[in-house]
Amino acid sequence: MDEAAAVLKASDDEARRICQEIRRIGGADRVTFGELVKDEIVEQTFEALMGTLKAARKKGFITFEGELLLMGKHDATVISVTPEGASAEPEPPAPAPATATGGYAEAPTEAPAVRKASKSSNRSDDSSKFHVDMSYINHRTGEVDRLEGRKSVLAGKVDGPAVAHSASVKHEDGKWKVDTSYIGHRTGDTANLTRKEDKTDDAEFADPSEKKFSxxxxxxxxxxxxxxxxxxxxxxxxxxxxxxxxxxxxxxxxxxxxxxxxxxxxxxxxx
Incomplete structure (x- = not known):
């Protein structure tokens, strides 16, 4: 189906659907514009309600007075479903493609459980359980010095054991002092504050309230x-x-x- 045909079909489906919503809200074949436009389902379903109403009227599904209905001003305008609109039903969705066996493909409700052992896993004596080899964790954390490896690099070379650089320090009185020197490092140069602004496009646009286009x-x-x-x-x-x-x-x-x-x-x- 090409794009033009798809647009026409979507318009036709919306025209049929609005007839159903009018009958649902009014309990019959008529409803006021105010009741229709304030309905939550209608509000969430139709992006351009006025366009849908015009399309439905053009197909002979509904009737109403006027060409343009506005909220508040035309809330009392009555929209009626014609006999043709009352019998209009949206087309059902296309069936799922047939499988090679002649049936229809159905999405599995639950993915099949797959028990897969990792490369480092071995079965224990109990065949229903797996034993996971966690020695690789010790390989990385068995040596205490490894824990400070990266932190010591950030802190620079110091004598004795590696000391992690931290932005906060706890004093003897139990209070914490936060090192904010990194803020000055980033914003000490006031030119940094407007660096991005200098790269923005200074193009000026026409004032929408003064200039109009088609x-x-x-x-x-x-x-x-x-x-x-x-x-x-x-x-x-x-x-x-x-x-x-x-x-x-x-x-x-x-x-x-x-x-x-x-x-x-x-x-x-x-x-």
Missing amino acids: HQELKVSSAKPPDVDPAKREQYLSASDFESIFGMSFAEFQKLPKWKQQNAKKAKELF
């Missing part, structure tokens, strides 16, 4: 105008274009969770 100009697939901030493409749409594309005002859009905003922008090629 949806086509702002799409990711199009050549972006040089003065458009790529992280704020949707803000360069006019108020009417924004409501027509997203099915809500910009103020309502900002109230959505961040992940839902990003999904909506991806669907409109603005992210």
Whole structure:
């Protein structure tokens, strides 16, 4: 199935699904826009609810007045399911591919237990148990000096036994003193504080409140105008274009969770 066909099928499935949700919420074949848009399941299922409603009406599944429904302003608008929409059911998922034996492949509910002995493991006299050779641990920790090997390198050469360098020291009174000299080593040079800032791009973008572009100009697939901030493409749409594309005002859009905003922008090629 090519990309265009997949998009059409997804739109058709959503149009059928919204009919089911309307009947679930209203308990019949009608519901108000306010009840629909505030339903938790609908909110989590449909990224662009207004677009789905328009698609369902175009297919003859539902009817409602007006072209653009907005939260608060059109909460009392009634959305009715037509007889055709009442009988519309989403297509069932495609069956799993058949196996060579003619059945259907099923994911194993639990991975088979595999008893595998490590290279250093040997069976003990009891055949039901394994004995794990842990001598390699002694090889690394049997000699006490090995424990301080790396620490002594960090501390530098000192006379006598290796002494680990530590950022904290415990005094005789039982209190700990923390050595913060490493902070000065990292930030003593004030130039270090803005080193990353010097590498940032000082490009200036147009103010979205003053300059607007068409949806086509702002799409990711199009050549972006040089003065458009790529992280704020949707803000360069006019108020009417924004409501027509997203099915809500910009103020309502900002109230959505961040992940839902990003999904909506991806669907409109603005992210």
